[in-house]
Amino acid sequence: MTKLDIYNALLAGDSPEELFCRADAERKNACGDSVVIRGLVEFSSHCVRRCQYCGLRRDNLQLDRYRMSLTEMIAAAQRILEAGVRTVIFQSGDDLTFTREDISLVLRAIKKRMPEAALTLSLGERPPEDYQAFFDNGADRYLLKFETANPSLYEKLHPGQSLKKRVELLEDLRRIGYQVGTGNIIGLPGQTVADIARDLEYLKEFQPEMIAVGPFVPQQQTPLAGHPMPGPELVLKVLALARILVPAAHIPATTALATLGGHELQARALQGGANVLMVNFSPSAYKGLYRLYDHKACVDLEKAKEIAALVKRPLSLARHDAPDGIACPSS
Ligand code: 5AD
Numbered sequence: 001m002t003k004l005d006i007y008n009a010l011l012a013g014d015s016p017e018e019l020f021c022r023a024d025a026e027r028k029n030a031c032g033d034s035v036v037i038r039g040l041v042e043f044s045s046h047c048v049r050r051c052q053y054c055g056l057r058r059d060n061l062q063l064d065r066y067r068m069s070l071t072e073m074i075a076a077a078q079r080i081l082e083a084g085v086r087t088v089i090f091q092s093g094d095d096l097t098f099t100r101e102d103i104s105l106v107l108r109a110i111k112k113r114m115p116e117a118a119l120t121l122s123l124g125e126r127p128p129e130d131y132q133a134f135f136d137n138g139a140d141r142y143l144l145k146f147e148t149a150n151p152s153l154y155e156k157l158h159p160g161q162s163l164k165k166r167v168e169l170l171e172d173l174r175r176i177g178y179q180v181g182t183g184n185i186i187g188l189p190g191q192t193v194a195d196i197a198r199d200l201e202y203l204k205e206f207q208p209e210m211i212a213v214g215p216f217v218p219q220q221q222t223p224l225a226g227h228p229m230p231g232p233e234l235v236l237k238v239l240a241l242a243r244i245l246v247p248a249a250h251i252p253a254t255t256a257l258a259t260l261g262g263h264e265l266q267a268r269a270l271q272g273g274a275n276v277l278m279v280n281f282s283p284s285a286y287k288g289l290y291r292l293y294d295h296k297a298c299v300d301l302e303k304a305k306e307i308a309a310l311v312k313r314p315l316s317l318a319r320h321d322a323p324d325g326i327a328c329p330s331s
Helices: 003-011 016-031 070-082 100-113 128-136 151-157 163-176 193-206 232-245 255-270 301-310
Strands: 035-044 087-092 118-122 141-143 179-186 210-215 276-280
Touching: 003 193, 003 232, 016 232, 035 070, 035 301, 070 087, 070 100, 087 100, 100 118, 100 128, 128 163, 141 210, 151 163, 163 179, 179 193, 179 232, 193 232, 210 232, 210 255, 232 255, 255 276, 255 301, 276 301
Parallel strands: 035 087, 035 276, 087 118, 118 141, 141 179, 179 210
Antiparallel strands: none
């Protein structure tokens, strides 16, 4: 697909069904039919950044913040693994009070008990030395979204940060040996179709092992509280194009999609390129506090089963490695 093809596919309003069909076929061919489950633990809502769209931004003084203890983190991972789910994702704001040693200890403790577990980190920007230490202590995957590939829009939305640094960190992660996940937000203020085409070009070039495409969802305590959400069709088109451009990537039907259009929209994403659902295993006391955006949906294991049943596909709790690891099993 050329840049022009991508651009035209994004603009074509009438029959995205053809695009969704093609993405569905690519997904089936590269990843098989199973809906892959990942277990998510949101372990800290503290953040040093000021991303304009995000409820965790440090200027949000109204947010009731929490940090899980290392023991709670290990216990949460254990619950995931006991449920049979083989992939644990630890996510937080950019919270540097969790030191290199803290995170390494958690990783080692889990890998010692459950060596076959796949451990994903999503802790934001850290020095590459931290990424290296986490990898050496058992982390397999790292998720760091580039959010938008337009450098000036990136800088406007992320005061004090740069797209150049973000992209360099993604390169560092890959060089260290991680399976790398990245992605964008659709519907950011000032974002054009050309910007989204640029996001897709970047995905095509970088060929990440995981791709998260999510709609912008407003959060009342941010500067973008009044900005509207994008139309669901546009988000589905971007997701389908991501599948076509990076056929073997793991692509979740994100929680933000569920917030935009309910679990039915997640089901549609699974029929148009997505193959993953992320199930929230954060302790219930914390679940409502990780307020990236308002009305954040929650997918538990039962809900995931319902969504997979809606699309008539089997659920898989197994560890599914990205294409450069072991091939995605097909059931
Ligand atoms: N709308 C959509 N996505 C958001 N994120 C944070 N805030 C929002 C929002 N308001 C996403 C970002 C970030 C991830 C953890 O959550 O893409 O990378």
